[in-house]
Amino acid sequence: MKNLLGFVSFALIVGGISGLLSDHLGGFRLFGFVQYLVPGGHETAGYTGLVLLGTALAVVTGRIGRGR
Template sequence: MKTLLGYLGFVLILGGATGLLSDHLGGFRLFGFVRFLVPAGHETVGYAVLMALGVLLAIPAARRG
């Protein structure tokens, strides 16, 4: 379970970070699936929330092992 939370947290953190970079700098999307998780018009807030959720999932995984 801890590895699943760790992997999911890592993917959400990386997806949110690349979404923010892509949103502000333009260019390619490394994790294109995150655009389906964020409502249109609220990309910046949505990607920040994805990063925060990833951190919240990764913290318990790091503490357990």
């Protein structure tokens, strides 16, 4: 379970950063699936939210690992 949560948090963080870079610089989208998670017209806030959600999930995953 910890590995799955770690992967999901990684995908959210990298996807959000990739979306922010692509939105502001234009061009290549590394994680194209995140565009389906963000409503149109709210890209900057949506991608920032993905980065924050991924970071929070990474913190929770780290605490799960230390609890044992």
